[in-house]
Amino acid sequence: MYWWHRFDVNEVRADFEKLAEYELRLVRIFLLWQVFQPAPNRVCAEALHDLTVVADLAGEYGLFLMPTLFCGHMSGVNWIPGWVLAEESSRQRFPVFTGGNIHYRKVKNPYTDEGIMRAQETFCRELARVMSGHPALFAYDLGNESSNCFIPPHREAGRLWLERMAGTLKTYGGGTRVTFGMHAEDLEEDRALGPQEAGAVCDFLCMHGYPFYLKWVDDPLDHEVLPFLGAITEWLGQKPVLFQEFGIPTFPAISPFLSSEESIRLRGRLWDEETGAVYYSNSLERLKREGMLGAMAWCYGDYAPDLWGHPPLLENPHERFFGLFRHDGTAKPAAEVIRRFAETESAKAVLRVTGQQILWLKDEKPEAFYTDPLANLKRLFAKYKRLTHAQ
Numbered sequence: 001m002y003w004w005h006r007f008d009v010n011e012v013r014a015d016f017e018k019l020a021e022y023e024l025r026l027v028r029i030f031l032l033w034q035v036f037q038p039a040p041n042r043v044c045a046e047a048l049h050d051l052t053v054v055a056d057l058a059g060e061y062g063l064f065l066m067p068t069l070f071c072g073h074m075s076g077v078n079w080i081p082g083w084v085l086a087e088e089s090s091r092q093r094f095p096v097f098t099g100g101n102i103h104y105r106k107v108k109n110p111y112t113d114e115g116i117m118r119a120q121e122t123f124c125r126e127l128a129r130v131m132s133g134h135p136a137l138f139a140y141d142l143g144n145e146s147s148n149c150f151i152p153p154h155r156e157a158g159r160l161w162l163e164r165m166a167g168t169l170k171t172y173g174g175g176t177r178v179t180f181g182m183h184a185e186d187l188e189e190d191r192a193l194g195p196q197e198a199g200a201v202c203d204f205l206c207m208h209g210y211p212f213y214l215k216w217v218d219d220p221l222d223h224e225v226l227p228f229l230g231a232i233t234e235w236l237g238q239k240p241v242l243f244q245e246f247g248i249p250t251f252p253a254i255s256p257f258l259s260s261e262e263s264i265r266l267r268g269r270l271w272d273e274e275t276g277a278v279y280y281s282n283s284l285e286r287l288k289r290e291g292m293l294g295a296m297a298w299c300y301g302d303y304a305p306d307l308w309g310h311p312p313l314l315e316n317p318h319e320r321f322f323g324l325f326r327h328d329g330t331a332k333p334a335a336e337v338i339r340r341f342a343e344t345e346s347a348k349a350v351l352r353v354t355g356q357q358i359l360w361l362k363d364e365k366p367e368a369f370y371t372d373p374l375a376n377l378k379r380l381f382a383k384y385k386r387l388t389h390a391q
Contacts, residue, residue, distance in 0.1 A: 001074060001097075002307065004035040007050045012057055015300065018325065020061040022335050023342030026138060027058060028066040028244065028296060030074065031127070034081040034098055040119035043126040051127075055136045064138035068181060069127070069165075070110075070120065073148035075319045076267075077102070077312040080149065084108050084116060094148055097311050111152040111161050121168045128173030139177035140169050141244075145208065146181070147191040158193030162201040181244055183208035184229055187236075187377055188216075190370040199237025204293060207233045208245035212269060216378045220269065221248070223282040227290035228384045232377070236366050240293050246283055247298035248276045249321040254328060256305050258317060268318035277333035284341050297338065301325040360387050 003011075019027060036047045051067070058065050071079055078094045085098065090106035097103075110116040131137050142165050143149075152158035166178040180198045182205070187194070198205055209229045212220035226246050234241045251270045252258065258266075271279075280297070287295045302323035303313055313320050324335040360383050369376050 001030075001032060001079065001312075002310070004032055004047055004050065009053055009057070012054055014329075016057050016061045016063055018329065019063060019300065022324075022331070022339045024297070024300075024324075024338065025062065025342075026064050026066060026294065026296060027300075028068060028141065029054065030068045030071045030144065032079055033070050033072060033084075033123075034079060036127075037081060037119065037123045040083055040115065041122065043123055048126065048130045052130060052134075055131065055134050059134070059136040063136065065136050066138050066141050066179075067127070067131075068141040068144050069123065070143050070146065072143050073145045075312040076316045078107065078149050080107055083119075084110075095311075095315075102311055107149060109150050109153075111150060111157045117161065117164065121164060124165055124168040125172050128169045128171075128176070132173045132176075137176055139179055139203065140173070141206065142166065142178060142180045144181045145183045145185070147183075147186055147193065152192040155192050155197055159197045159200060162193070162197060166201050177203040179204050179206050179242070179244075181206045181208065182233065183245070184210075184214055187229065187232060188214075188374050190373055194370070195233045195237030195239075196366070199239040202239060205233050205237045205239045205241045206244035207241055208298075209243070210246065212248075216374070216381070221271070221275070221279050223279060223286055224385060224388060225381070226283050226295075227286045227292070228381055230287065230292050231290055231361075231384070232380065235361055235364075236369060240291075242293040243287050243295045245296060245298040246287075247322045248279050248334075249318045250276045250332065252302070252321060252326075253332075254326055254330075262317045265315075266318050267316055270318060270321060273332045273334070277337045280334040280337045281341070284338070297324055297334075298322055299324075301329070302327040360384055 035044060037043050055065055073094065076094060078096045080096050080098055082098045084107060085096065086106040086108055088106050089104050091104050095102045096105055096107065108116055110120060152161065162180065169176060169178055179202045182195065182198065195205055207229050209226045211217045211222045211225040214225065217225055226243060230241045230243050249268060249270050250273045253273055284295055299322050303320045304327050307313055308320060324338065325331055
């Protein structure tokens, strides 16, 4: 969240070198909205330059980038430019971070505010112009779990917004692929911009899943949740799916450790690193078997201790420890699991079990899913599990 403020090319180089060493080829980076667009009519030239430096380094190490725009929601906090906030306060689910401070202010809705939508088009245009044709650019992602920040008033508004943003990126960026980062809550609730709307515009779909956050899942490390969410997303949106986020937070194995007061404030569980490795191994195999385009780990590294006192890590201590690598750069066992997986020939081929998917979804109607999404999700997961265990 702070790396654009403290941009260090040598730090990026060291991280990319390690990513390449462990066969992690696709890197999702977050273009913090308030840094890249400090005013509605101004996109920061320095931030765009730093992004091109990052892209050049990615190409040097054989990596591909997926820049995520309009961030937006991340790790329990909404990172919003001050010019997108209303004057009045509004106690909401997630606090807003802007101007170096946490606020509880109402956020204007880009889906209904034409001025904000035009400003977002400006961001897309200037970004696409700078990055057009870069060989390290894999795709653009229009948001990270955006429904935690903004919800369209109706489906047509969400689809129109997607069309305008994706159209601008493609027009000025040479037709680069565009996607939209959705999460399990977009399947649990009808938030008016789900897989159907994204599938009508995006080149491929994305889904995020963490079973330990889902109340309808009995086992907090049930890796079957991930391919299930991916399959439902593809079924609803009729586009292939990249499973864009999965991972597990682990107890710190090196100093500093959590204080007793921080342990009390943990909003999520932590597991030992060996359990994390097993979870990654099981998840990768099942996601590959379900035919996902790929899988992305959340996230590269544990946060450096000097950031622990800043949002969102102060309020959400478990967010510090999702990394494949510890804060000193040493690899956790899960990183070794991924390297071994990536080096196998089987990992390079997508195997879609079409018979399995047809069997458990052939009598279902996608258009009826959002009549009662949570109930349908629970019912379909039970059906999916029965089939999986019968094999």
